[in-house]
Amino acid sequence: MGAHRALKPEDYRRVLERARTHGFWVASDEAYAEVWFDAPPPSILENGLENAVALHTLSKRSAMTGYRSGFIAGDPRLIEGLRRFRPNVGVATPDFVQRAAIAAWDDDPHADRQRERYAAKRRLFLDDFARRGWAVEGSQATFYIWMKAPGGDDVAFVRRLMRVGLVATPGSFLGAAGGGFVRWALVPTVDECREALTRLDAMTGAQS
Ligand SMILES: Cc1ncc(COP(=O)(O)O)c(C=O)c1O
Numbered sequence: 361m362g363a364h365r366a367l368k369p370e371d372y373r374r375v376l377e378r379a380r381t382h383g384f385w386v387a388s389d390e391a392y393a394e395v396w397f398d399a400p401p402p403s404i405l406e407n408g409l410e411n412a413v414a415l416h417t418l419s420k421r422s423a424m425t426g427y428r429s430g431f432i433a434g435d436p437r438l439i440e441g442l443r444r445f446r447p448n449v450g451v452a453t454p455d456f457v458q459r460a461a462i463a464a465w466d467d468d469p470h471a472d473r474q475r476e477r478y479a480a481k482r483r484l485f486l487d488d489f490a491r492r493g494w495a496v497e498g499s500q501a502t503f504y505i506w507m508k509a510p511g512g513d514d515v516a517f518v519r520r521l522m523r524v525g526l527v528a529t530p531g532s533f534l535g536a537a538g539g540g541f542v543r544w545a546l547v548p549t550v551d552e553c554r555e556a557l558t559r560l561d562a563m564t565g566a567q568s
Contacts, residue, residue, distance in 0.1 A: 366500050369402040376404070379411040385438060390414045391430075394421040394471045396501045397479055409435045420503075421471045422464045423547075429453060429461040478503045481546040481553045488557050492564065497541065505544040506531070514542050524559040 372388070379386045388404035393416065404412045413434030418424035432442060453461075464470070485505055489496055495508040509517040514530035521528055529545070531538025546553060 372404050372407050376407050376412055386412050388414045391417045391420050392502045395475060395478060395503055411435055413438055418461060418464050424464060427457050427460060429457055478546055481550055484553055503546045506541055509540055509542045512540055514540055517542055520563055524563045526556055526559055
C-alpha cells in the first residue's frame with residue numbers, strides 16, 4: 361500500500377509493447393475512469409487498439425450497479441470474437457435496461473455532477489481526517505478513501521465504528537496486504553456523510 365502510485369501512460373505503453381511482441385491480450389478495467397478528481401486517468405486505448413480492450417460500466421459513473429450494464433471497446437479482432445461468442449452464453453440484457461443504458465451513456469453531464477458530489481464528500485472526509493491526524497494512503501481517485509487504521513488494528517477500529525453506527529471495510533478482509541488499513545466508501549448522501557463525521561467525534565471523544 362505504501363508503494364501505491366497512480367498508473368501512468370507509459371505503464372500501458374510498456375505492457376502493450378510486450379503484448380504485441382509476444383501475442384497476448386491486455387484487458388484494462390476502466391470502471392472508475394470517470395470518478396477522478398485532479399486529472400482524468402489515461403485509458404489503455406490511447407495507445408492504439410491492437411491487443412488492447414477497455415472495460416467500462418455504468419456501475420460507478422452513473423451509480424447504476426443493479427442494471428449490470430457496460431461495454432467493451434478495443435481491438436476489432438477481439439470484439440468480433442465476443443460478438444460471436446456472447447449470444448451463446450449468459451442471458452440477453454432486457455430491453456428496458458438497454459434503453460436506460462443508452463440514455464445514461466448519452467448523458468455525460470450527469471457523470472460530471474456525480475463526480476462533483478463525490479468530490480464534495482471527499483473534501484469533507486479528507487479535511488476531517490487531516491484534522492484528526494489520520495493518515496490517508498493512495499486514494500487519488502474513485503469514491504473510496506483508504507487510511508491507516510488508528511491504533512494499527514483495522515478490525516478493532518471498524519468494531520469501534522460500528523458501535524456508533526458506521527460501517528467501513530477492514531482492509532484485511534480484502535487480502536493480507538490490506539491489514540492495518542481501513543477503506544471508506546463515500547456512497548451515502550452528503551448529509552449522511554456529515555452525520556458520519558459527527559458520530560466519529562462522538563466515538564473519538566468517548567475514547568479520549
Ligand atoms: C475495479 C472494479 N471493476 C469492476 C467493477 C464491477 O463493475 P460491474 O458492477 O459493472 O460488474 C467494480 C465494482 O465493484 C470495481 O470496483
